[in-house]
Amino acid sequence: MEQESKNLVPIGFSPDECKMGVLLLACMLVSWILIHRWNQRNKKGPKSWPIVGAAIEQWMNYNRMHDWLVAYLSESKTVVVPMPFTTYTYISDPADVEHVLKTNFANYPKGEVYQSYMEVLLGDGIFNVDGELWLKQRKTASFEFASKNLRDFSTVVFRDYSLKLSAILNQASLHSQEVDMQELFMRMTLDSICKVGFGVEIGTLASHLPENSFAKAFDIANIIVTLRFIDPLWKIKKFLNVGSEAALDHSIKIVDDFTYSVIRRRKAEIAANIETCKNDKVKHDILSRFIELGKDPENNMTDKSLRDVVLNFVIAGRDTTATTLSWAIYMIMTNGQVAEKLYSELRTFEEERAKEENATLLQCNENDPETFNQRVSQFASLLTYDSLRQLYYLHAVITETLRLYPAVPQDPKGILEDDVLSDGTELKAGGLVTYVPYSMGRMERNWGPDAASFKPERWFKGGHFQNASPFKFTAFQAGPRICLGKDSAYLQMKMALAILCRFYKFSLVPGHPVKYRMMTILSMAHGLKVTIHRRL
Numbered sequence: 419m420e421q422e423s424k425n426l427v428p429i430g431f432s433p434d435e436c437k438m439g440v441l442l443l444a445c446m447l448v449s450w451i452l453i454h455r456w457n458q459r460n461k462k463g464p465k466s467w468p469i470v471g472a473a474i475e476q477w478m479n480y481n482r483m484h485d486w487l488v489a490y491l492s493e494s495k496t497v498v499v500p501m502p503f504t505t506y507t508y509i510s511d512p513a514d515v516e517h518v519l520k521t522n523f524a525n526y527p528k529g530e531v532y533q534s535y536m537e538v539l540l541g542d543g544i545f546n547v548d549g550e551l552w553l554k555q556r557k558t559a560s561f562e563f564a565s566k567n568l569r570d571f572s573t574v575v576f577r578d579y580s581l582k583l584s585a586i587l588n589q590a591s592l593h594s595q596e597v598d599m600q601e602l603f604m605r606m607t608l609d610s611i612c613k614v615g616f617g618v619e620i621g622t623l624a625s626h627l628p629e630n631s632f633a634k635a636f637d638i639a640n641i642i643v644t645l646r647f648i649d650p651l652w653k654i655k656k657f658l659n660v661g662s663e664a665a666l667d668h669s670i671k672i673v674d675d676f677t678y679s680v681i682r683r684r685k686a687e688i689a690a691n692i693e694t695c696k697n698d699k700v701k702h703d704i705l706s707r708f709i710e711l712g713k714d715p716e717n718n719m720t721d722k723s724l725r726d727v728v729l730n731f732v733i734a735g736r737d738t739t740a741t742t743l744s745w746a747i748y749m750i751m752t753n754g755q756v757a758e759k760l761y762s763e764l765r766t767f768e769e770e771r772a773k774e775e776n777a778t779l780l781q782c783n784e785n786d787p788e789t790f791n792q793r794v795s796q797f798a799s800l801l802t803y804d805s806l807r808q809l810y811y812l813h814a815v816i817t818e819t820l821r822l823y824p825a826v827p828q829d830p831k832g833i834l835e836d837d838v839l840s841d842g843t844e845l846k847a848g849g850l851v852t853y854v855p856y857s858m859g860r861m862e863r864n865w866g867p868d869a870a871s872f873k874p875e876r877w878f879k880g881g882h883f884q885n886a887s888p889f890k891f892t893a894f895q896a897g898p899r900i901c902l903g904k905d906s907a908y909l910q911m912k913m914a915l916a917i918l919c920r921f922y923k924f925s926l927v928p929g930h931p932v933k934y935r936m937m938t939i940l941s942m943a944h945g946l947k948v949t950i951h952r953r954l
Contacts, residue, residue: 463490463497471500476648481936484827484856491857496843502650504531505849506830507839510861514839515853516889518831520897529832531850535646536938538670539639542723543730555727556902558711562704563902568614572906573803575613576913579606582623584794584917588787589625591950596927598945599747603740603914608633610910611735616680616728617687617703635672636732637937642666644937647830677725685709704731737939738825739907743914744946745823746816748932749872751924751948756815756874761953763811764920771800782954790952794921798913806912810883812919814874816911820893821865822872824855827940829895855892856940864890923951 464472476499479486487508490497495511509515518526527548540546544555562568583606590597605622608630612620622630642662646652655663684705708727712719750757772779780796783789807813830852837845845851862869865876877883888896894904901907926932927947935943 463494464499466500470502471505473501473648473650476501480648483936484854484934484940487828487854488857488860491854492861495841495863496839498843501648505846507843507845507849507851508828508857509839509851509853510858510864511840512858512864512887512890514841515858515892515896517839518851518853519889519895519899522837523898525834525837526831526851527834529830529834529850531832531848532830536643538666539643539673540730540733541726543726545730545733546726554717558707559704560902562707563906568703569803569906569909572614572909573913575610576910577798577801579610579613579623580914580917581791581795581798582606583914584921585791586623586625586627587918587922587950588790588794588952591922591952592787594949596947596949598947599924600740600744600942600945603743604633604736605630606914607736607740607743607910608732611732612680614906615703615731615735616684616705618680618683631672632676635669636729637941639666639669639673640733640737640937640939641935642669673729674725677728678721680728681705681709681721681724733939734901734903735906737941739910741939741941742816742819742823742825742907743911744942745940746819746911746915747918747924747948748926748942748946749819749822750815750919751926753872756872757919757923760811760815760919763809764916767805767809768797768800768920771805775800790921790954793954794917797920798917801913801916803909806909806916809912809916810878811874812912812915813883813908814877816908816915817877817891818872818874821859821891822870823934823940824859824893825939826893826895827856827934828852828854829892853892858890858892921953923953924948925951 464475466472467474476483476486487497491508491510495509495514497508499506499508509518528546529548533546536546542551544552544559547555583602586602587597589595602623605627609620609623612618622628622633642665645662649655649662652663655661656666659667684703688706688709705724705728708719708724711717712724750760768779777796780789780793782793830850833845833847833849833851835847839845858864860869868876877886885891888894888900894901925948927949930947931944932946933943934940
């Protein structure tokens with residue numbers, strides 16, 4: 419054995435010299451790390467290590483990453499987080515946000531890095547592409563969102579599904595049942611976007627709440643693609659089809675099965691209407707418009723392209739609205755003065771509108787759920803696109819919710835060419851710059867010393883609602899990519915909250931934890947479990 423050991427010693431070196439060499443190498447390595455850390459002693463933001471950068475600290479704080487960033491961005495307008503294969507630069511100053519989203523827009527596309535992470539879920543849809551492909555989809559979608567027909571149709575659909583949700587809550591209140599409001603909102607918004615966007619009824623908000631495999635798979639896929647942003651091994655796991663990437667592959671298959679079935683159904687309906695000359699029944703939903711575009715060979719609109727369109731509008735019309743509604747209910751029920759002020763506005767609105775229309779408000783029998791549902795329906799009939807705009811405090815409640823709990827908590831952009839931010843921070847080509855709506859809403863330098871407080875009144879100046887700059891209130895992005903569905907989202911949220919907050923009072927189930935889950939959308943990790951009490 420001693421002879422074998424000697425044979426392992428490099429030729430020309432004695433065993434003692436080899437030991438000294440290893441010791442010297444170890445000392446050099448430790449010295450290098452210590453010098454690296456010493457050079458960072460005055461550096462703001464997370465401290466980095468050689469090779470791995472700040473990956474260790476980011477991993478340790480992954481489940482609370484948004485609040486982790488708040489702590490650093492409270493100290494500095496910009497935070498640089500080096501990672502093994504790229505560098506993330508997080509920004510919270512409105513001037514820097516304007517520079518990235520508008521002034522130098524062309525330099526900050528979605529970028530290849532972001533697209534590689536999200537392609538499996540969003541493909542070449544509007545939220546994951548740049549250039550001509552993005553512009554073409556945006557023009558088509560903007561034309562549809564500007565349509566009065568779509569607006570009027572959406573108002574009816576949003577009212578109908580809000581009433582379906584109300585009926586479920588009515589039953590829950592009668593039997594003292596606990597309900598998960600986030601799950602119910604997800605079902606309501608999924609049904610709504612499928613009806614408004616694709617012209618199909620999928621019925622997930624039926625009274626028996628059927629199993630929704632698509633929604634479950636979509637959520638899992640969303641979580642895993644978000645994890646890719648800090649998982650340097652995801653490509654290896656994808657190649658080997660193991661771990662999270664294997665789960666992602668399974669979820670995407672379920673998502674695709676649902677999506678392609680929606681596309682086939684709409685194509686069949688369009689073809690049937692053409693064959694029978696029922697042009698009066700042709701639907702003008704968003705998917706139908708893209709199907710019509712696909713008939714032009716120049717558009718090269720395949721079923722895969724339509725699939726990407728569908729999923730991008732699902733994530734826009736379902737997840738963002740449902741999570742915002744969930745956080746709004748949570749904010750309302752944990753801020754008693756806000757709840758009562760909102761209820762007062764809704765009661766006053768109801769009485770004045772009924773008087774204008776010479777309508778007699780129905781009297782409810784507390785023990786009869788049917789008369790209660792009729793009363794709710796009567797109130798809902800007063801809610802139109804125009805009348806909802808009179809509910810200013812409701813609008814402020816939703817806006818304040820979005821300030822503190824933006825549906826998209828952070829939004830990364832690629833960097834094409836080197837650039838410099840207002841504080842001197844250098845942005846290197848190939849990296850990512852991310853503006854952080856979640857942090858921006860909590861910055862005292864942006865909103866004052868009460869920035870962390872839920873205060874809808876902050877949106878009123880001289881008794882009138884006052885919008886903030888979209889580069890300060892970034893919940894709907896800004897610049898050329900500003901959200902096309904903003905008005906539609908407000909319409910649905912106002913419709914739902916007006917009905918629910920007029921007729922129900924919510925109480926959080928004791929001990930139920932409320933915290934966000936790390937994914938592209940700021941959803942609640944454990945849902946929102948509440949008990950319901952009716953208001954007559």
